[in-house]
Amino acid sequence: MRLENKVVVITGAASGFGRAAALLFAREGASVVVADILDKPLAKGFEDDLEHGTADLITAQGGRAVFVRCDVTRRADTDGAVAAAVEHFGRLDVMFNNAGIYRGGKLMDAFTEDDLDACFDVNVKGTFFGTQSAVTQFRRQEVDPVTGQRGVIVNLVSTAGLQGHPMQSVYNISKGAQANLTRCAAIEYGAEGIRVNGICPTYAKTALTRDLYEDMAFMRSFADSVPLRRWGETADVAQLALYLASDESSYVHGDLVRIDGGETLCRYSV
16 A cells, blocks of 8 residues: 555556556555546557456446546646546645657658657647646645655656667657656756656557567567567556655655666667
8 A cells, every 4th residue: 555545647547557557556545547538548558458447447446546538738638637636536646647659660851740749749748737737736735744745746758768769759859858857847846845757668568569569570679689688568667656656765856767678778689
């Protein structure tokens, strides 16, 4: 019960990292607002159950959850997700800005303006608006006398925010901006008792990377190039998100935590 009595909003929680985190957070005692444009998982995902929404699974298991339709590119929608947390559960303790979009497979000159806009609208503006909405609510709440905190923000960034990669420039550019957004928010809001951190996974098995995973040559070459010799799992990221959301990480602030099997250390070869 590491999140007992905590209230969490998770954007993009219908699928992938967000769904895995929502289910884990609920098992650890949190009340969860599942905020997404969809109420069921993406068809290309790796979820076992594609028929039931995340909130429905949580409530069926005895947890507390509510689904809110949320387009993170609209500030009114991120405000609405936070308002739902307050309305249903009384407060907000954790904002997990998880929603994201991927564009890749082209050289920089081949990407369109629409590709660039899609990555910036969801990955950057979505995190920016989610942070604004959370900070507004956190300021209405008293500081926890034990932790000295008003709330926690966790951003799903990527190793693409820490380094360059070929054939996905628009994605990397947006993730670089999201990484600096995380740093800036940590600097600005730490003194107000608001902790901010980012998670930086490498390739993991989600709907966004399904095509890459099913390209057997790419799947194997990437796994072989990472020191731990495998792709990431949604559970790996969910466990790290749980730690950053919990009071156990009360002095972790402004960090961009890699969870990449060693990818950013080197690309391994024998």
